[in-house]
Amino acid sequence: MAGFFNLPSSRATTKKDQQLLKKVTQPIQDNNIKLKGSGKLIDRIQAACSFVKSKFEGKEDSLLLIREEQSLIDYIDKAIENNRISIDTETTGLNTILDDIVGICIHTEGLKPAYIPINHVSYITNVKCNDQLPVDFIREQFQRLVDADVKTYWFNAPFDIKILGNHVGVWFTPYWDCYIAAMCLNSDEKKGEKSLKDLRNKYCNDGKGEVLTFGKLFEGIPFNLIPIDVAYLYAAHDAIYTDELADFQAQYLEPNGIYYESHNMQGVSNVFFNIEMKSMPTFIAMENLGTAIDYEHAKKIQEKYHKLTDTMQQNLDNVLEDYMGQIDEYRRSHPGCKLSDPINLGSTQQLAIVLYDILGLKSPDKEKPRGTDKEILEQLDHPLCNAISDVRKFKKVVSTYIDKMPEEASKYPDKRIHCKFNQYGAETGRVSSDSPNLQNIPSRSFKLKDGTEIDSGHDVRQLFTASPGYIMLSCDYSGQEVRVTAHLSQDEKMIQAYKDGKDVYSEIASIIFNVPYEECCEKRPDGTYSKEGKERRATAKPVVLGILYGRGIASIGEQLHKNRKEAQAIYDKVLAKFPGLAMFLEESEDMAREYGYVTTVWGRRRQLPAMQLPYYEFTYKNGMTPDFDPLSDEETNYSTEVPEEEVRRLTNRLLRCNYKERELIKEKIRQSGINIKDNTGHIAKAKREVVNSRVQGSSADLTKLAQIELFNHKELKELGFRMLIPVHDEIIAECPVENAKRCAELMSQCMINAGRDLCVPLTCDVELFYSWYGESIDVNTL
DNA sequence: CAGCTATGCGCC
DNA sequence: AAAGGGCGCATAGCTG
Numbered sequence: 001m002a003g004f005f006n007l008p009s010s011r012a013t014t015k016k017d018q019q020l021l022k023k024v025t026q027p028i029q030d031n032n033i034k035l036k037g038s039g040k041l042i043d044r045i046q047a048a049c050s051f052v053k054s055k056f057e058g059k060e061d062s063l064l065l066i067r068e069e070q071s072l073i074d075y076i077d078k079a080i081e082n083n084r085i086s087i088d089t090e091t092t093g094l095n096t097i098l099d100d101i102v103g104i105c106i107h108t109e110g111l112k113p114a115y116i117p118i119n120h121v122s123y124i125t126n127v128k129c130n131d132q133l134p135v136d137f138i139r140e141q142f143q144r145l146v147d148a149d150v151k152t153y154w155f156n157a158p159f160d161i162k163i164l165g166n167h168v169g170v171w172f173t174p175y176w177d178c179y180i181a182a183m184c185l186n187s188d189e190k191k192g193e194k195s196l197k198d199l200r201n202k203y204c205n206d207g208k209g210e211v212l213t214f215g216k217l218f219e220g221i222p223f224n225l226i227p228i229d230v231a232y233l234y235a236a237h238d239a240i241y242t243d244e245l246a247d248f249q250a251q252y253l254e255p256n257g258i259y260y261e262s263h264n265m266q267g268v269s270n271v272f273f274n275i276e277m278k279s280m281p282t283f284i285a286m287e288n289l290g291t292a293i294d295y296e297h298a299k300k301i302q303e304k305y306h307k308l309t310d311t312m313q314q315n316l317d318n319v320l321e322d323y324m325g326q327i328d329e330y331r332r333s334h335p336g337c338k339l340s341d342p343i344n345l346g347s348t349q350q351l352a353i354v355l356y357d358i359l360g361l362k363s364p365d366k367e368k369p370r371g372t373d374k375e376i377l378e379q380l381d382h383p384l385c386n387a388i389s390d391v392r393k394f395k396k397v398v399s400t401y402i403d404k405m406p407e408e409a410s411k412y413p414d415k416r417i418h419c420k421f422n423q424y425g426a427e428t429g430r431v432s433s434d435s436p437n438l439q440n441i442p443s444r445s446f447k448l449k450d451g452t453e454i455d456s457g458h459d460v461r462q463l464f465t466a467s468p469g470y471i472m473l474s475c476d477y478s479g480q481e482v483r484v485t486a487h488l489s490q491d492e493k494m495i496q497a498y499k500d501g502k503d504v505y506s507e508i509a510s511i512i513f514n515v516p517y518e519e520c521c522e523k524r525p526d527g528t529y530s531k532e533g534k535e536r537r538a539t540a541k542p543v544v545l546g547i548l549y550g551r552g553i554a555s556i557g558e559q560l561h562k563n564r565k566e567a568q569a570i571y572d573k574v575l576a577k578f579p580g581l582a583m584f585l586e587e588s589e590d591m592a593r594e595y596g597y598v599t600t601v602w603g604r605r606r607q608l609p610a611m612q613l614p615y616y617e618f619t620y621k622n623g624m625t626p627d628f629d630p631l632s633d634e635e636t637n638y639s640t641e642v643p644e645e646e647v648r649r650l651t652n653r654l655l656r657c658n659y660k661e662r663e664l665i666k667e668k669i670r671q672s673g674i675n676i677k678d679n680t681g682h683i684a685k686a687k688r689e690v691v692n693s694r695v696q697g698s699s700a701d702l703t704k705l706a707q708i709e710l711f712n713h714k715e716l717k718e719l720g721f722r723m724l725i726p727v728h729d730e731i732i733a734e735c736p737v738e739n740a741k742r743c744a745e746l747m748s749q750c751m752i753n754a755g756r757d758l759c760v761p762l763t764c765d766v767e768l769f770y771s772w773y774g775e776s777i778d779v780n781t782l
Numbered sequence: 783c784a785g786c787t788a789t790g791c792g793c794c
Numbered sequence: 795a796a797a798g799g800g801c802g803c804a805t806a807g808c809t810g
Contacts, residue, residue, distance in 0.1 A: 338807095347806055348789055367796085373790060396791065399804060426800050430794090437802045440793035456792095481794090542798090545794095551798035659795045684797065692799040696794090700800095728794045728800090 045123050045221055049230045056233045063236045064114035065228070067131045072116065076141045079108040079150055086153040086246070087172070088238040089160045090223045090231070092119075096162035097288070097418060098411065102224040103231060104138070104164075107239035114239075115232035118168075123225040132228075135168055142170040151175035153246045155196040155238065158284050158423070165288065174280055178242055181249040183424040184272045188607035196241050204244040267603020271701065275602060276423065279704040282711040282723060283421040283431075290409075290416030291438075291724045291732075294465040294771055298406040301459045305402050308454070309394040316345070316387040323359070323384065330358045345388055346395075348372045355380070386449040393446050393454070401441065401460045408436050417464070421726070428693050429604045429700040431726060438464075438725050443773065461773035464732075470720075471737045471777065475747050475766040476730035477702070479505060482544060484698040487601055487758045491580025498760040506533075509540035511573050512560065547574065548695055550688030585691055592690045600697040601757065602705075608693070610679065610686035616651050617677040618642040618669075642674060650674075699729060706731065706754035716746050732772065740768055741779045 066072050079085035086107045093099030100119055107113040116138065120129040142164065145152070154160055157174035165171045182189055182199050189199070218226060218234070226234070251257040253269045260269065320343075330353070331339055338349055345351050352370040355361045363369050364379040374392070377385040409417040417436070425432025433439045441464070445455040466472045477483070482504045486494035497504050502517065509520035513536050518525055522534040539560065546556050557567030575582040592598050592611040599605055619640040642650075650669060657665060666676055703726055710716060710723060710731070719739040725732040731751070735743040748764040755762045768777040 344806080346804095349806075371789090392790085396804075400792070400802095404803090422801090425802090428800060430800060432801050434802055437793085440791090440802070442792065443794095444792095546798055549798040549800090552796060554796065555798070681797095688798060689800095696800060699794095730794085 041221065041225075042123060045225060045227075048218060048221065049227060052230050052233050060233065062112060063232055064112040065232045066114050066116045067133065069133065069137060072133060072138070072141050075106065075108070075111060075114055076144050078111055079106070079145060080148045082108045082110065082150075083148075084108060084151045084153065085145060086239040086242040087160060087164075088155065088235075088242060089163045090235050091163055092222050092224050094159075096159060097166055097413075099163075100224070101163050101167040103228075103235060104168075105235050105237075105239040107236075107243055109243075113236040115236045117228045117231065119224050120226070120228050120231065121224050123227075129228055139169045142168065142172075146170060146172060153178070153242050155179050155242050155245070157280060158287070158421075161284055162288055165284075174277060176246050176249075177277065177280065178245045178249065180276045180280070180424055181246070181253060181272055184268050184276060184604070185249060185252055186607055187424075187427045187429070187605065188609060196238060196245065200241040200245045203248045204241075267599060268605055269603075271429075271600075271602055271604040275604075275701055275704050275708075278708045279711075280423060282707040283423050285711065286723050286725065287418055287421060289722060289724070290412065290414065290418040292416050292465050292467045293406055293409040293463055295406060295415075297462050297465070297771070298402070301402055301463075302398075302406075305394060305398050305459075309391070309398055312387070312390045312394050312448075316384075316391050319383050319387045320345070323354070326358050327354065345391075351388070354384070355382075359384070390448050393448075393456075397442060397456045397460065401456075401463070404436055405460075405463050419725075426696075426700075427606055428697040429600065429606070430696060430728065431700065431704075433725075439727050441772075458773055462771040464724075464772040465774075466734045466770055469736055470734040471740045471782075472724075472769045472772055473721075473733045473735060473740070473744055473747055473766055474730060474769065474772070475733075475744075475751055475764050477699075477751065478763050478765060479503065480699050480702065480729040480762075481548070481695050483755075483758065483760050483762060484601065484702065485548060485581070485584070485695050486760045488694055488698060489578075489580045489584030490759070491578045491584065493578050494581065495760055501761075503537070505537045505540045505544060507577075508544050508574055509536040511577060512536070512540055512543065512570050543570070544574075547571065549692045550690075588690045588694055589687060592686070598690055598694050600694055600701050602698065602701040604697050604701055606689075606693040606697060608686045608689055610682040611690070613679040613683060614647070614651065615678075615680050615683065616647075616654055617679065618647055618650055619675045619677075621673050621675055702755050702758075703729060703731070706751040709750040709754045710747065713746060713750055716743060716750070719743050719746075721747070737782060740777075740782050744768060744779055 064071075064075075066075065088105040090102040090105070091099050092102060102117070102119050104116045104118065105113065106116070117129070117132045118135060118138065120132060121127065122129055152172050152174055153176045154174055155178045157172075157177040157180075161172050161174060178196065178199065179194065182194065193199075193202075223231065252259045252263060252265050253272050254260065255269065257265070259265065327339070327343060331337065337353065339353060340347070340350065343350055343354070345354070351372045355372065356363065356370055359382070361380055361382060363371055363376055365371055365376055368376065374389060377389050405417060409415055412418055417438070419433050419438045420435045422432045422434065431439075442456040442460045444457045445453050447453050464472075482494075483498060485491075486498055486504070494504055497507055503521060506517055506520040510517045513520065515536070518533075519530070520533055520536040520540070522530065522537060524530050524533065542559060543556055545551075546559070553567050553571055554564055556571065557564050560567060560570070562570070588598055589611075592608050596609055596612050597605040597607045620642060654662060654665060666678075669676055707723060707726060710721070710733070713721075716735075719735055719742060721733060721735040721739070721743045723731055723733045731747075733743075733747065744766045748766050751764045752762045768779060769775065770777065
């Protein structure tokens with residue numbers, strides 16, 4: 001294995017290399033790969049091939065190409081014996097359902113990394129290449145790994161697992177995903193530098209070899225067109241990189257790892273193995289199953305919303321008519337201005353010109369003098385702004401949801417919508433979703449300027465429907481984040497409130513509105529529904545979350561329509577009522593400052609390096625200290641380092657003065673030959689992230705634990721229960737209609753059980769629908 | 783032409 | 795002085 005990395009330099013350092021690289025990275029002129037005459041593509045393939053071959057000359061024997069049955073059998077035997085294998089797939093694209101598998105890279109200790117070609121096609125004849133093992137045989141062999149429960153190592157496991165599942169027919173349960181491990185170990189891994197190669201170079205390369213940088217080589221060339229004898233040279237790396245990276249990570253994450261104890265990795269290891277790796281199959285299952293779409297309903301609302309969009313656009317055009325004179329006038333007097341012809345009010349730049357330069361309006365938001373967001377448009381309350389607001393709302397909902405969802409689903413043979421869940425989508429540990437994002441589907445209605453209410457929440461959500469014979473279940477944690485906060489803070493009053501079956505949002509609403517607790521609940525003590533109570537609670541909710549996420553007093557006041565003083569009083573009163581909460585806010589900050597990270601209930605970490613930065617950093621310009629002597633030979637003479645004492649003095653001076661003075665003092669310091677790096681902004685942001693990360697991260701942990709519980713529940717499985725979409729504190733699922741009652745009970749029970757480690761009770765609300773957010777079905781009527 | 787950023791906005 | 799956190803996506807507009 002060590003010898004494998006003694007490769008010749010893979011960087012395009014020679015002139016010839018550079019020319020070759022340039023050639024192969026030229027854009028493809030003709031994307032129609034079926035066309036034999038697509039000369040450009042053929043040129044690029046040939047160029048890429050000769051480049052790879054020249055780089056690997058003489059090294060072909062360090063890699064194994066598996067084209068015979070016995071060869072694969074032997075390899076699988078060895079992997080079973082080792083109880084470990086790394087797997088990586090090569091495909092024609094990134095869609096695990098629509099694209100196809102091209103080959104598989106595997107590696108196990110004691111054998112060379114190997115490549116199994118499956119679907120390579122000659123780029124000249126467009127005919128499938130010879131000597132590729134049949135898929136049925138590969139399935140049989142890989143199934144042996146599954147049956148023997150061999151530990152499988154991957155990078156971005158869900159992708160490869162779905163590819164192998166959908167196109168080879170074998171479903172793996174992953175043991176180790178290096179990507180997820182990397183995020184658990186350092187959630188701060190820089191964006192865009194999270195690829196296998198990036199991470200492997202960062203942590204395993206120790207300068208012992210150059211980076212293989214021909215990742216771009218095959219960009220735009222479908223991998224199945226790369227000749228096998230070239231493909232295997234390139235492809236077999238990934239499995240071995242996976243191994244290297246996993247070995248590095250295991251030093252921290254495996255209980256017998258050398259850094260496990262010394263770095264207190266118990267919590268992180270728990271999150272990796274018992275939350276992340278265990279919940280991974282739940283995401284894989286949801287992505288592959290997808291969600292049914294109600295195409296009839298889609299057609300109906302498409303008609304309705306397109307028509308209304310046209311009406312709104314027409315209305316805007318009419319209003320605009322009145323101002324065309326002024327606009328044309330401006331065009332004449334400002335040649336070369338950015339107004340297009342015809343004018344595009346969807347452009348924020350052009351709209352700003354109209355509002356602020358032509359109409360002479362003044363932004364109500366001092367921070368955004370040329371802002372055009374909905375708050376500003378609303379406050380301007382100008383006929384043009386009002387018309388634009390209406391158009392925007394419709395365009396958003398039509399383009400992002402109503403037109404998009406059916407279109408997205410139609411791509412798939414099963415006509416269901418298959419999004420992607422990014423299990424570690426947020427640095428806090430939250431899941432995100434894309435292609436399409438199913439976690440931001442409208443849930444509320446919006447109002448038009450004329451007062452008409454458009455119920456986009458119901459209209460759009462009902463696009464998502466239960467499979468035939470099934471019914472949808474939606475179950476959400478009530479007050480998930482605040483309950484988690486009660487546990488994290490160990491605030492006795494909060495805990496007691498929950499133990500008494502009270503709602504903390506309502507408790508805080510009673511402080512804000514200065515009315516008894518009972519008048520701040522959605523339901524009165526007699527069980528009847530209270531509109532005012534619900535509203536008060538609903539007002540308190542963002543205030544509570546605001547406090548948790550470091551929202552400023554002024555901003556809280558704004559939301560409550562109170563002045564700064566009143567808002568401060570409310571803030572103080574809330575913290576006085578829950579002293580443990582106040583302490584939690586402080587202690588979390590201390591934790592971040594001391595360790596550089598904060599933790600969740602279950603041990604997840606989020607790195608916040610800004611918390612350990614000094615407020616200001618100073619360096620002497622040009623490395624010249626004030627006593628710089630150009631004739632001196634002493635090296636210290638060139639130091640850029642400002643003495644500690646001086647740093648302290650300057651920092652104090654900057655911190656103590658007010659905002660106005662600060663810029664002046666900064667300028668003075670600069671003039672004295674010192675550069676200033678101001679970290680106060682980063683630190684302030686990190687301070688706000690501190691508490692949020694703990695609360696949001698713990699909530700994410702809890703929801704993932706719930707998914708695990710639901711997925712592995714034997715009875716639920718037998719009842720045909722299956723999850724569809726997790727939406728942060730809520731899980732959408734479906735089950736056969738006849739099992740609805742039992743599934744609803746179990747669903748709620750599982751989700752509550754998932755939080756058994758918390759010191760507060762949890763409550764979950766289940767609802768049943770035939771379509772998401774459609775008419776609520778009473779279990780007893782089924 | 784793709785790929786990037788800025789702005790705005792949907793959700794929890 | 796004032797500052798809410800976490801996402802993904804559509805559109806406009808710029809760049810290479």
